[in-house]
Amino acid sequence: MRAARFHGRGDVRIEDIPEPHPTAGQIQVAVEWCGICGTDLHEYLDGPIFAPTSAAPHPLTGGAVPITLGHEFSGVVAEVGEGVTGLSEGDRVVVEPYDVCGTCVACRDGRYNTCRQLGFIGLDGDQGGFAEKMVVDARWAHRIDGLTAEQGALVEPLAVGYHAAKLSGLERGGTAAVFGSGPIGLVTAAALRATGAGQVIVVEPADARKAKAPGAGADHVLDPTEVDVPDAIRELTGGRGADVTFECAGVDQVLAAAVASTRPGGTCVNVSIWGHPATFDVNSLVFSEINLVGSLAYANRHAEVIELIRSGTVDVDQFITGRIALEDIVDQGFRELIDHKESNVKILVHP
Numbered sequence: 001m002r003a004a005r006f007h008g009r010g011d012v013r014i015e016d017i018p019e020p021h022p023t024a025g026q027i028q029v030a031v032e033w034c035g036i037c038g039t040d041l042h043e044y045l046d047g048p049i050f051a052p053t054s055a056a057p058h059p060l061t062g063g064a065v066p067i068t069l070g071h072e073f074s075g076v077v078a079e080v081g082e083g084v085t086g087l088s089e090g091d092r093v094v095v096e097p098y099d100v101c102g103t104c105v106a107c108r109d110g111r112y113n114t115c116r117q118l119g120f121i122g123l124d125g126d127q128g129g130f131a132e133k134m135v136v137d138a139r140w141a142h143r144i145d146g147l148t149a150e151q152g153a154l155v156e157p158l159a160v161g162y163h164a165a166k167l168s169g170l171e172r173g174g175t176a177a178v179f180g181s182g183p184i185g186l187v188t189a190a191a192l193r194a195t196g197a198g199q200v201i202v203v204e205p206a207d208a209r210k211a212k213a214p215g216a217g218a219d220h221v222l223d224p225t226e227v228d229v230p231d232a233i234r235e236l237t238g239g240r241g242a243d244v245t246f247e248c249a250g251v252d253q254v255l256a257a258a259v260a261s262t263r264p265g266g267t268c269v270n271v272s273i274w275g276h277p278a279t280f281d282v283n284s285l286v287f288s289e290i291n292l293v294g295s296l297a298y299a300n301r302h303a304e305v306i307e308l309i310r311s312g313t314v315d316v317d318q319f320i321t322g323r324i325a326l327e328d329i330v331d332q333g334f335r336e337l338i339d340h341k342e343s344n345v346k347i348l349v350h351p
Helices: 038-046 155-168 183-194 208-218 229-236 252-260 302-310 326-338
Strands: 002-008 011-016 026-035 071-081 093-094 135-139 141-143 175-179 199-203 221-222 241-249 261-271 291-294 320-325 346-350
Touching: 002 326, 011 320, 011 326, 026 093, 071 155, 141 302, 155 183, 155 261, 155 302, 175 183, 183 199, 183 208, 183 346, 199 208, 199 229, 208 221, 221 229, 229 252, 229 291, 241 252, 252 261, 320 326, 326 346
Parallel strands: 175 199, 175 241, 199 221, 241 261, 261 291, 320 346
Antiparallel strands: 002 011, 026 071, 026 135, 026 346, 071 093, 093 141
């Protein structure tokens, strides 16, 4: 079968690899659509970053470059392994793309997204969504009855934004400010609107991305090249500042602006994965007693996110800006998102 394999920086190849089959407790998924994530782009541009190498294979999978990419996928159950219940061949599913140890303190506490040996399907070995078929433990699969296959591929990124929104502790009717209107910023804004935010402010300098923010749920869109953002947010909130802010860019100045825009005693949630150690004035937290919270992916959120899409509460179709075949993943996928990132949100790949 065909798969998009990451061999190193700038080196993704479409290759034939053996078709995997499920063992006990597993299912085989025939992939319908898989979204290209910013993490995939980081690996392509600068990796291996999270991808394991032969010098340090992944402790759970034993995987090392070359690996199969792709973790934002939907598909149809094609085979069911021994002992699997609740899933049948022909069910359309999405998957929490995790490999976890199950024994560390995080796993025992139900925070499996922070497992001490955490691995992501699509980043840690042979299994990934940019392949015709792949195998996962059945525990991670969720049926998506009532959703299209394309909508299913948006469950995973929306779960990232939804998890961040829930971690923030924002009370219904409160004010949230999202810094960055890329894919994760947009789904975070959509999740905030869906969970009862009274006012959603999005901060973004790029015209094309600013234009997408209102559809995702933004009441106000601020351009940091035109206004002093903390002052503008205080003006929109009667001098208080936002109850919660979300850093979705991984940029030092953006984190500083997010904290400065948070009300005293409020919360700033870091959603982005950083490519460098942040330089940041910690006193800006101390002097206003602001909580800085890290948000990593999601845990126990998929059922709620699927229902948000099924009910029409969140329109994820608006985020799809391209549909391509597997053989076009580099030129029309990775390169398109790198070279024209302002005009794209989510490009889906059909293996």
